Amino acid sequence: MPPAYPNVQIHKEEWDRRLHDVQISKSDLNRLIMDYLVIEGYKSAAEEFAQEASVVPEVDFESIESRMKVREALQRGDVEGAIVRVNELNPEILDNNRALFFHLQQQRLIEYIRQGRVAEALQFAQDELAQLGEHSPEFLSELERTMSLLAFDHSSSMPSSIGDLLSPAQRMKTAGEVNAAILESLSQGKEVKLVQLVKLLSWGQSTLQEHASFPKMTLDDETVLGSSP
């Protein structure tokens, strides 16, 4: 059966009129910005923004600071430091979240391997990670994947599925997971609203494309940075 609603063309004039009619205020947008600055941990920017735009954030700035110290530690590769800081914030965060704890320990193993501390890596895997792996097949396969880093020297022969563990993205991933867990423990939103907006735009445009043609927006540098008219 043919779809009842055929592909239609939405003209630029109509589209622009609708764009213009959307109700959105500067203070709404300012709140989206503040949400981003707070959750992503841009503490000094958030403080300046509270002043300049008179937006009141729903958190105290100190909690941003401590979250960021955890993140910075992880990005430096200082997993132990990060764990100490998380426990200082709230020991229940790691107690209640086995997956998070495993991922932190896995990151610690990765950092040993990165530094070439093979003996310590093996010892640590046997003492700390093996027992965590026993409880979950998922943890076990992650552990195996991490251990296989030892089978390669740091060369191009490494398959990317394994080599990725050494990438900065892996540190970011772990740091993001910890950040979300801390935010949750502070009963604060953990999903950045601007990220959600980007996702909604992506879904909205690609879904609408199945029904109609319309002026699409892209987020290329020129558009985003406002240099094109």
Add this chain to the structure above:
Amino acid sequence: MNTEAGTKPTLSDNEEDSSVSPPPSRPAVISIASPDEVMKLPTRWSYESRSSLLSLSENGRELSFQGQNCNGDRDAAAARSIQPIPPACGIYYYEVEIHSKGQKAHISVGFAGPDVKPSRLPGWEPSSWGYHGDDGCSFAAERHGTPYGPTFGLGDVVGCGIDFSTNRAFFTKNGTYLGSVFENVGKYTPIHPAVGLQHVGESVKVNFGHEKFLFDIDYYVLQERQKTWARIMSRPLDPTLFRSPAMSDGTAGDVEPLLPEVSEEQSKHTINKLVLSYLAHHGYVKTMKAFQNQTRNTSEETPSSPPSFDDDVEMDGIIGPSTPPLSTNAFEADIESRTQIVNCVLAGDIDAALAKTRQHYPSALDAEEGVMFVKLRCRKFVELVLESAELEKKMKAVASKEASKEEDHMGMMDVDGDGDSMVSESVIANGSARMSGYDPERSSGITELQVVTRQYEAALNSALAYGQSLDNDFKITHNLAIKNIFTQTFAILSVSDPLSAGGSITEVAGYNARVQLANELNQAILRSQGRPSNPALEMMYRQTAVCLLHLGLSQVGAAAFANMQKELLDA
């Protein structure tokens, strides 16, 4: 057919209103915000398209079977609602109360397209779906049903729902959810709520939202909305979203080469730039500097990030390749002067704003026949009028104070008025009269009233003189927009206190007008520099909202669940 006027999904609880069908009071829908589309919902059974074996009550809600029992699985008497269900409502739900002789009613409850014969039960014909009371089976265009739920009959309330984000239906019996059923419901044709009856003594009474439902539809909708939102949020980002349109070859979407997935880093990088350009646009200089410092530090800590994102140089300037390169200093100087100009307007110092704009961005004032220049000069006039109105108020206050002092001296004053306001007015009138003919010899030196009066007169004169010069400069214009601005501006002279007069006069005079003008001037300056007048972040929000609006109009049910306001702004 559907001759009744459409009704908005707002509610009157007056269910006895039979001439105009009452719109449901608790519509089981989430409406999308659309200023020019009214969502019409089913409100009653259609008299014209029902089977003649059914009698319809005056309020359009009760159907009863009249005449000979229908024969098994060949004949029936069906009816459907006057309006089809608008898919943009997301989830639609209605309930039917069953009256029959026994516990197994020969009744079908469900949905039907506009062309289904009224002599057949919903579920027998193509484009119809039904849940049957005698055997508890579900029927989708078939003679033999599929076991689905319990049978239903006398006294039962059967609910029937459709979720347009999945095009699946569900039923409830006496408030209990029976599960999701059918595929592609309402995907190819509009659908109506529909029922079919077969036996004498059977009747149904429908609740299209006129009364509270037995089933907790609000909670169900909330859950579905969360599921839909989660589904949208878990979709991978469209890689073409991050590419300049110039980079794609302009061919149709399906031959587009496969682009790699968008990494989290990449989207975060884009968001950082969105934030940065937003801050720059509105002149939040300190925030911007702090943000730049922090993002730069972070990127230095991960030196091995892919080279395409390693663009400190670009971040410094935040100016893309197509505009003349500005150094960081020039860039900050630009934000600085725009911020100063905006603040001047906000403070009401229009002369300073004009001078600075003339100095740094002369073309912003001259664009579009100088409309910005006109607006600023008009605002200057408004500020002068406001100043004189303020002094007038002060003058009256001083006058009444002095008058009451005098009153004390002279004892009771003879006042005709009987209300307080009358008293004060007449005092002021006396005060002013006395003022003009005041003999300076009588008092020692100059009174406060005299000072204020002189100030007021001076302010009024300079306002009027400025108005004159405006009028002289622009009376020959043929530009309608500019003429309009003048008319609106000069209207403030018609009242003594523009700020409290209300209506359009106060709109022109009030602080919000300054804010708006400051914003317009900022945009005009940006345009004159060849830059967009709205920050990309704002355009992104608007684009998303319009996409959702059109998805709703294109009958994509999921759009009703993607409520930007709720998800992004209210929380």
